[in-house]
Amino acid sequence: MEKLIPINFIDLNSAIIQEDLSEEPDIIDLTIIEQVVNATEKRAYRSIKKILEYIVPSYVNEEKLDPEIPVIHLRISGDGRNVGWKVKHIMITVVLLDDSMNLFNKSDYHYTIVLFLGTENYLTLKVVTTALIQELQELSNTGMVINDIFWRFELFFSSDWKFLSICLGFNAANFNYFCLWCEITKNQRGNGKSNWMISKSMSVLSENPTAYPGHKLPPLFNMISFKNHIPDKLHIMLRITDHLWELVLQEIKNKGLFNDITQNIIIKEIKNLKIRFEF
Known part of the structure; x- marks a missing residue:
């Protein structure tokens, strides 16, 4: 598998922005902490296309994917975890939503595509996801041929609010315009008559990153529509x-x-x- 899906290393250089790790650690196992600390210079990426070439045939054989309906639903997820008090690592994974039986109860079916030591910030994520973004654009625009079958893709992105907001180039949650999907303001939160509908367009935001109040940077995954950006x-x-x-x-x-x-x-x-x- 390592030969079929090689691990590529990313040069972050000065793009890493370290923050004060005052949060409680998520991982306290000393062996794991030591391994992670020793790997602080390694930032890895695996091609999502290579992963698909490897796993899709088995999904077809197990009848989780139907070549007669050649559409694959991919969910990209990301999150950060504190490893001890010293370092924090960020992981981005992909999972096939078509495999509903193993979606929530088996981590083996969540495939790691990006892993690096650092914090959740826009600049770092922009660097480490460059190759991933390009591949997702290609999957979204032109699909992919696997074993002589042309597959189309519907893409989703899911994470906690902080990670979502960073990837969308959005302000913090305590700003007046706090919603990632609409233009509701803080003083409208208790108004049941407000129109709580998805009112933003990814195409508009891609052309003008500040088109909507609260947005300040270009969205990283602009090939994924707003309705498919889903909080965990x-x-x-x-x-x-x-x-x-x-x-x-x-x-x-x-x-x-x-x-x-x-x-x-x-x-x-x-x-x-x-x-x-x-x-």
Whole structure:
């Protein structure tokens, strides 16, 4: 597989912008941390076309793809993770949405295409995704022939809000225009009569990166329509849960019930869920 899908290395030079890693580490295994620290000079990319050439025939044989309907739905995803307190790495993956059985429960079917040490910022992502963007443009515009079958592609992009906003060249979430898909402002959030529809056009934004309020840089994946830029469901759920949990704790405090007994009850219940938690 390594010969069929070679790993290419990317020269980032001064494009890497390091930030203060004040966040909690996602990975605390010392062996993994040491391996990652030793690999800080390596930034890798694998051709998405090479991956497709390798996996599509098996997907056809397993009847996950139908040559009679030669359309492949590809989802690109990206996220950053803190490895210990020293470094942060960014990973971009691709998965075939047509393989619904293995989409959510098996990581083996999520193929890594970009991996590098650094932080989530526009300049770095623009450099490391140059080859990926070119290949995605080609897949979107001209499709691809694999084993004498011409395949067309519908592309999707999914990540948390921060990664999405960076790739769309958008402002931070605390700006007046906070929505990636429409031109709703902060003071309209509670207005149920507002038109919460996708009102932005990728073609307009590609021609003029500042055409919509809040956008300041060209979108990286302009071959993917706005309706196919989708926030990750897990991150949305976690964010909502965070707010609900804050409300629960605040209500307990307001009623004067926040004491050692309450804390022990909460900690015990959360441990039953096998979640790491402490006050």
